[in-house]
Amino acid sequence: MIINNKTPVGEVRPSQLLWTYGPGALIDLPSLSVVTLGIDRWEKDRCQPIQEARLLAAVRKVLGSQVESLRMPPFQKSELADVWSAEANIGVPVRPFPRWMRCVKCGLLSPFDAALFDIKENRFRPERTRFVHKGCRGSKGDQPAKDADAVPARFLLACRDGHLDDFPWHYFVHGGSSSCKGTLRFFESGASLQTENLWVKCDACGASRSMAHAFGKAGKENLPACRGRHPHLDHFDNECGEEARAVLLGATNSWFPITLSALAIPQAKNPLSQLIQDGWEFFEELESEAEVSLTVKTLKKTGALPGIDKFQPSAVWNAIEARLSGAGQAVVGEADIKGPEWDVLTEPNPPTDYPHFMSRKIGTPPGFSDRISRVLLLERLREVNALLGFTRVEAPEESGDTGARPQMAALSRNKPDWIPANQVHGEGIFIQFDETALMNWELLDDVKKIDLMLRGGHRGWRNSRRLDPNTGYPGIRYAMLHTLSHLLIRELALECGYNAASIRERIYADTTNKQQQAGILIYTAAADSDGTLGGLVDLGKPENLGRLLAQALSRSKICSSDPLCSEHDPQKDRSLHVAACHACSFVAETSCEHGNRYLDRSLLVPTFECVNAAFFRGF
Structure with a gap:
């Protein structure tokens, strides 16, 4: 930085x-x-x-066709x-x-650009670069002049439209707009650091106020309207109708990323065409077979495009010409990211040699063959993630319906021609469920009751956030598969040796198309080699997966928070989960694709509150 x-x-x-x-x-x-x-x-x-062409197409649908590329941060x-x-x-x-700094000795509160604080650079230990109050004489002004450290003032303003601003210290301490421009000081009274013990005072007029008046109902009366500031863009929006709220520096609700992700899957008809598509940046400007030969030699030395050295330059040149003419090139859809992934995962003979996607079919776990139709071990996969924007104060709904997202703050002043992205390599286990068993389960009366209950919570949750209450509901099938995925992640993390936060999920539960989806993919997504050691794939073997499924279902029958957990009604508190909590079903936010929402373990096993809605009844 x-x-x-x-x-x-x-x-x-x-x-x-x-x-x-x-x-x-x-x-x-x-x-x-x-x-x-x-x-x-x-x-x-x-x-x-x-x-990653599929992800780029999805990004363009949200941010515009001017986005040319996905790029890694420097x-x-x-x-x-x-x-x-x-x-x-x-x-x-x-x-x-924030611009406002506080001297740790005298409590002086001032913007760093007011010439009262100097920055001290440390080239050899950059993290020690800091501001100092030059010539500080202590809180009473009777000490010898000496440089004192200055730290950021830990209060800011933020709003739901993504704006962030300095805390209005002069406005706050004087109870509104004032002509007094006296020096401000920040001090503590009392043994604890609760907000009622934190005070700001004006040296000139003596006005003072506790920071407790900046939060809750008092904050609405004592804080000004949002100015529409974007400090990362040096820009102020013309107007903002959202309420400005005081937030603490370091608070987790000050920045929520909005991302899209896709798995690298084969899209072309043959391996060479796929390689040309993956490494098109190396070939798009070549004009002859001789140039292709030199490029292939370079790629072989650098290893930038594994597998290209297996083909003759003449074959590579023919494939390039075919791509330029449009022959054999797959059409990339703009909206559906998971659809093509589902098609590849459910192929009778899935790819076994694609550099970024290597799979192996195995048998179903014993005792689950009437509910699980297919298990696929992904010995190698690549996931690409792209950052679209962010929100503040409230987390966005993780929804495939991009039109249903709340106000998203932009990453740049103008429409971006590229956006930040990263890629991770790992391994995974794909489980496909029996469609007939699922359809019979969805017809159960108790399942329909839970569906209505979860829909009620969904509508209340979206109403409270000024979103369309009739869109974005993923369905009861999604809730069941999502809950099972969480239980398996928790169980796998205990045995595979990977960090629990490095295990992620992808739920395939779309029923709007002709081909019904019903599957979960649990995979590692670490940026280093931690996710490619083989520990997760080994646990996907029938004897191991069957044992882990039985253990996960057995643990979920009783939660340490029961009966409160099993009796939870999302319609009463406008939440998005039923019988689920941190003790039984929640996982790390980085692991869940839907922010720990739409979960209910009573859809899997009998609970105290509901017995007849379990998909795995009898286990």
């Missing part, structure tokens, strides 16, 4: 720039707080492109680079935010 194109202030992993610290997010460093600037400020040439290839070299300045641009 770089301030003013010259001062490194710390490091984050490239994947964190999608999930935690993307454009518009605050990064709380030990002595500094910064906001990641918009992608129009990033060095595009240092952002390596990622090829990163330093070597940690041993000279701190004064050009490579040491490779990074993502950031800016100190």
Whole structure:
């Protein structure tokens, strides 16, 4: 991370720039707080492109056809680079935010650009870069002048439209607009750091106010209207009708990413055409077979396109000409990401040699053959994730219906021609369920009752967020498959040896098309080699998977929070889960594709409240 194109202030992993610290997010460093600037400020040439045509088409549907590519965030290839070299300045641009700083000794509260604070750079330990109050004389002004550390003021304003602003300290302490421009000081009273013990005071007029008046009902009366500020874009919107709310620096509700993801699957008719499609950036400007020969030799040395060296240059040139003419090229759909994945996963003879997607068919687990029709071990897969935008204050609904999403803050001032993305390699287990068994289960009266209950909670949840209550409901089939996926993730994490947060899910439950979907894919999604060691695939073998399924279902029959968990009614509190909680069904937010929503273990096994809606009744 770089301030003013010259001062490194710390490091984050490239994947964190999608999930935690993307454009518009605050990064709380030990002595500094910064906001990641918009992608129009990033060095595009240092952002390596990622090829995934299906995901790019889906991104274009949301952000516009001007998006040309998906690109990885910039990163330093070597940690041993000279701190004064050009490579040491490779990074993502950031800016100190909030602007207001507080001296830890005298409590002085002022913007850092008011010339009362200086920045001290530390090239060899960038994370120690900090602001200091030069010549501080202590809280009573009777100490010798000495530099004192200054830390960010830990209060800000945010609204549901994605705006973020400095806390209005002068407005707040004076009870509104005032001509007094006196020096402000922040101090604590009492043993604890609760908001009622935190005070701000004006030295000139003596006005003071507790920070407890900035939150709740009092905050609505004591805070000004939202100014529509986007600090990562240096831009103010013309108007904002949302209520500005006080938030703490480092609060998890200050930035929620909106992402899309897709698995790399074969789309062309033969292996060579697929390789040409995957590495089209290397071939699109070639004009002769001789140039193709040189390119293939280079790719063989660098390993940038594994498998291309198996084909003769003449065959590669013919495949390039066929792609240019449009022959043999798969048509990429704009909206449906999971549909083509489902088609590949359910093929009678799925791919076994595609570099990014290697699979192996095995038998179904013993005792589950009447409910599970197919198990596929994915020994290699690649997932590509793209960042579309973000929200603040409230998390967005993770929905395939992009039109149903709430207000999304932009990543750049103008329409972007590229967006940040990352790719991870891993392994997985795909389970396909018997369609006849599912249809019979959906006809049960108790299942229909739970469906109505969950629909009621869905409508209430969306009404409270000013969204169309009649859209976005994934269906009772999705809720059952989603819950089973969570139970399996929790069980697999105990045995496979992987970090639980590195295991993810994809639910296939679309019933709107002619081909009914009913399956779950559980896979590793780590950015390093942790997700490719084979531990997850080994647990997908029939004898292991059957044991794990039985254990997961047995554990879910009784929750440590019962009977409260099993008696939960989503219609009463406008929630999106029934019999589910952190003790029995929830997983890490990074693992779940729907934010721990639409879960109910009574759809799988009998619970205290509901006995006859279980899909796995008798296990």
